[in-house]
Amino acid sequence: MQVPKNFVSEPFDYHQEVEFTVESLTNLGMGVGRVDGWVVMVPFVVPGERVKVRIFRNFQNYSDADLVEVLESSPDRIEPECPLYTRCGGCQYQHMTYERQLKEKTQHVEELMQKLGEIEFPVDLAHGSPQVYHYRSKITPHYNRPERDGSQPIGFLQYGRRNQIIDVEHCPIATEAINAAFPEAREEARRAGGKKRRQRGGTLLMRDVLEGVVNDPQEIVSERVGAVTFQFKAGEFFQNNPFILPELVEHVASEASAEGARYLVDAYCGVGLFALSTAKSFEQVAGVEISEPAVRWAQANCKISNIKNARFVIGKAEAIFNGLKFPADETAMVIDPPRKGCDESFRQQLLQYRPQRLVYVSCDPATQARDLKEFIAGGYTITRIQPFDLFPHTRHIENVVSLSLT
Numbered sequence: 105m106q107v108p109k110n111f112v113s114e115p116f117d118y119h120q121e122v123e124f125t126v127e128s129l130t131n132l133g134m135g136v137g138r139v140d141g142w143v144v145m146v147p148f149v150v151p152g153e154r155v156k157v158r159i160f161r162n163f164q165n166y167s168d169a170d171l172v173e174v175l176e177s178s179p180d181r182i183e184p185e186c187p188l189y190t191r192c193g194g195c196q197y198q199h200m201t202y203e204r205q206l207k208e209k210t211q212h213v214e215e216l217m218q219k220l221g222e223i224e225f226p227v228d229l230a231h232g233s234p235q236v237y238h239y240r241s242k243i244t245p246h247y248n249r250p251e252r253d254g255s256q257p258i259g260f261l262q263y264g265r266r267n268q269i270i271d272v273e274h275c276p277i278a279t280e281a282i283n284a285a286f287p288e289a290r291e292e293a294r295r296a297g298g299k300k301r302r303q304r305g306g307t308l309l310m311r312d313v314l315e316g317v318v319n320d321p322q323e324i325v326s327e328r329v330g331a332v333t334f335q336f337k338a339g340e341f342f343q344n345n346p347f348i349l350p351e352l353v354e355h356v357a358s359e360a361s362a363e364g365a366r367y368l369v370d371a372y373c374g375v376g377l378f379a380l381s382t383a384k385s386f387e388q389v390a391g392v393e394i395s396e397p398a399v400r401w402a403q404a405n406c407k408i409s410n411i412k413n414a415r416f417v418i419g420k421a422e423a424i425f426n427g428l429k430f431p432a433d434e435t436a437m438v439i440d441p442p443r444k445g446c447d448e449s450f451r452q453q454l455l456q457y458r459p460q461r462l463v464y465v466s467c468d469p470a471t472q473a474r475d476l477k478e479f480i481a482g483g484y485t486i487t488r489i490q491p492f493d494l495f496p497h498t499r500h501i502e503n504v505v506s507l508s509l510t
Contacts, residue, residue: 115142116159116167123175126153131212131470133196133499146171147263148190148199150178151208180204185237186276193263193270195277195497206230206493209501213469213491221473223486230491230501231355235347239496240277241312241327242344247293248305258290258308277497282310285317311338329353329381332409336375336401343377345494352465352492352502356438357382359463359488359506365436369428369459371450373416376402378438378465383414386436390428392419424450425457433509436461445471455482462507469503476505485510 107118116122124137126149135149143166146157154176157169174181184190184198197205210230217223233239246269247258259272273290274283293308311318313325314333321339328334330350336342343349356378360368366387370379373391375398383389391414393399402416417427437459439446445468446454454462455478462484466472469491480486484507492502 112162114162116162118160120159121156121172122159122169123154123156126151126155129208129212131216131499142167144169147196149174150180150200150204153178153181178204188270188272191263191270192259192272193261193265194275196499198497202232202236202496205496206232209493209499210491212499213489213501213503216469216473217476217489219473220470221477221480223473223476223480225486225489227489227491230493231348231351233345233348233493233496234351235345236496237276238278238280238283239345239347240275241279241282241346242342243275243278243282243310245272245290245308245310246305247308256294256305258293277495278310279312281312281317285310289319309339311344313338329377332380332405332411334375334377334380334401334405335408340398340401341374343494348492348494352494352504353378353381355490355492355504356463356465357385359504360436360438360461361385362487362506363436363461363508365434365459365461367430367435369425369430369435369437371419371424371437371439371454372441373402374398374440376405376414376416378440379414379416380405380409380411382438383411387413388430389414390430391416392424392428393417394419394424422449424453428457432458433460435459436463438463438465440465441471443468443471446475451475451478455479458483458509460509462505464505464507466503466505467500469501472503472505476507479507483510484508 111118122139124139126135126137128136128151134145137144146169148171156173158172159167159169161168180201182201189198210227214227245259250256257269257271259270262268262270309321313327315325318325318338323338325338326335368386368389370391373379373393376391379389379391391402396418399416399418406414486507488506490504494502
């Protein structure tokens with residue numbers, strides 16, 4: 105056995121096996137336990153389990169380990185549905201019952217709110233996806249150039265590896281339609297890439313929409329959420345669990361209008377998902393977006409569904425709300441920023457505008473907690489925290505926080 109050159113041999117030797125009881129999971133899905141007070145992290149476990157693990161890396165204040173054996177298993181442990189689970193890096197929670205996954209994700213949100221936002225507020229149990237497998241309407245498998253032996257895996261990154269791709273022929277979290285189209289797409293990628301090693305590989309797009317399964321990122325496609333139809337380019341961002349999306353949108357609409365706001369501003373509106381889906385609850389709706397192509401799509405989607413009370417504007421980063429005529433004390437605002445959260449300029453402008461009601465939708469509760477801390481300092485009070493599980497079997501969670509101006 106060769107010890108890696110950069111291995112730090114304290115407090116454990118390379119591949120030393122130790123036993124402990126798993127105390128909790130991190131929001132990255134890693135189990136946390138202690139050996140003589142020293143923290144050890146291990147994947148694919150359930151809190152409460154007694155496990156044997158093999159150390160492969162020591163850091164300054166914790167160690168990483170691989171799971172060797174579950175000595176005492178949790179009643180919430182189940183058999184994963186995917187034969188590639190633990191080798192493919194796409195899923196972290198297939199070994200847990202879905203009920204347990206929802207509890208763990210709820211707790212992750214609660215901990216992030218406390219640690220990063222200093223927020224002590226009860227978190228509602230994560231709202232589960234109506235479809236737990238075969239829910240994902242978009243996947244992007246990768247492939248490298250052919251190996252010397254001619255093999256060319258097409259799939260996702262291998263667990264724990266930065267560049268190694270594991271061959272995936274069928275993905276249990278992708279929709280049935282995507283899996284049906286996958287063999288032909290894989291074959292076409294190999295044909296297009298050729299057998300020459302100078303080919304660099306690439307990424308496939310497979311998006312399941314009203315038109316069927318689409319591979320061309322530039323193709324104009326449609327998705328229906330409730331009574332509203334949205335068009336966008338297949339390669340652009342649109343939420344990709346269509347089964348839970350109507351419930352998420354309904355919650356956002358209900359929370360935004362909870363205190364009688366007459367107007368809605370959808371900041372970071374994209375192609376208009378929240379603005380158009382919630383328009384029926386308000387007298388007037390304005391979507392703001394700094395991306396001009398996204399605004400064009402939002403305007404087109406407004407016409408497609410014949411929604412008369414919504415308009416969309418290109419908001420310059422330094423003057424996002426300048427063109428708005430809505431009185432702030434009768435206005436609700438939906439915020440759905442990218443993973444990095446709201447930038448400082450946006451946060452300052454929002455606190456100057458001071459809408460009566462905020463509904464903050466986030467795919468990263470960590471950056472959300474940071475932003476919420478500033479909104480609370482600026483005079484807002486949290487009224488509800490409701491996570492939505494858009495991605496069962498993975499560590500990801502969408503979180504919706506409602507706030508009112510006090």
